[in-house]
Amino acid sequence: MADSTSRLLALVLATAITGCATIMNQGTKQWVSVTSTPPGATARIDGVTTIQTPGQAKLKRGKDHVIVMTKDGYENSQTAIDHETSDWVFGNLLFGGLIGLGIDFGMGGAYKLDPDTIHVMLQETKPAPPSAEP
Numbered sequence: 001m002a003d004s005t006s007r008l009l010a011l012v013l014a015t016a017i018t019g020c021a022t023i024m025n026q027g028t029k030q031w032v033s034v035t036s037t038p039p040g041a042t043a044r045i046d047g048v049t050t051i052q053t054p055g056q057a058k059l060k061r062g063k064d065h066v067i068v069m070t071k072d073g074y075e076n077s078q079t080a081i082d083h084e085t086s087d088w089v090f091g092n093l094l095f096g097g098l099i100g101l102g103i104d105f106g107m108g109g110a111y112k113l114d115p116d117t118i119h120v121m122l123q124e125t126k127p128a129p130p131s132a133e134p
Contacts, residue, residue, distance in 0.1 A: 029058045032081060033117045034067060041071040041122060053120075061086075061111040067118060074122040081118070083111040 034043045036053040043057075044050050045067050051057055059065050065081040 028061055030061050030113045030116060031056050032059050032065075032113060032115075035117075035119045036069055036071070037119070037121045038071070038074075041069045041074070041120070043118075044068045044070070059113060061113060065113070069120050069122060071122055073125060075125055077120045077122055079118055079120060081113050081115065084114055086110055086112040 033056050034051060034053055036043075039053050041053045042050060043053055043055065045057055045059065046065055047068075049057055049059075053069070059081070061083060064083055067079045067081065069077045069079070
């Protein structure tokens with residue numbers, strides 16, 4: 001009897017100390033797809049992570065991100081990814097309580113990134129006008 005009570009208590013504690021959004025969002029990071037027209041651009045995320053398009057990056061959910069796309073012969077392009085509160089956070093009101101909310105917000109699992117798919121149409125650079133030297 002004491003063994004089953006201990007197991008039940010352990011299960012209740014395990015549920016109480018986990019964040020619903022962190023579990024349902026499968027962690028504190030999210031995959032974001034990055035594509036461009038034309039493909040083969042360099043996407044630099046937050047000035048740190050670099051990928052070639054098409055590609056994916058696993059980004060922290062708890063902050064906004066900036067993607068700068070570059071490709072020879074094309075103008076640079078900048079795109080923002082915003083973080084917003086995930087609907088799964090409200091599951092803590094039923095299952096995780098204040099401890100679950102604290103874990104979700106503290107670790108970043110309470111958020112989702114929007115958009116999670118980025119497509120940029122790069123514009124060709126215009127050639128410089130010919131100089132008017134005699």
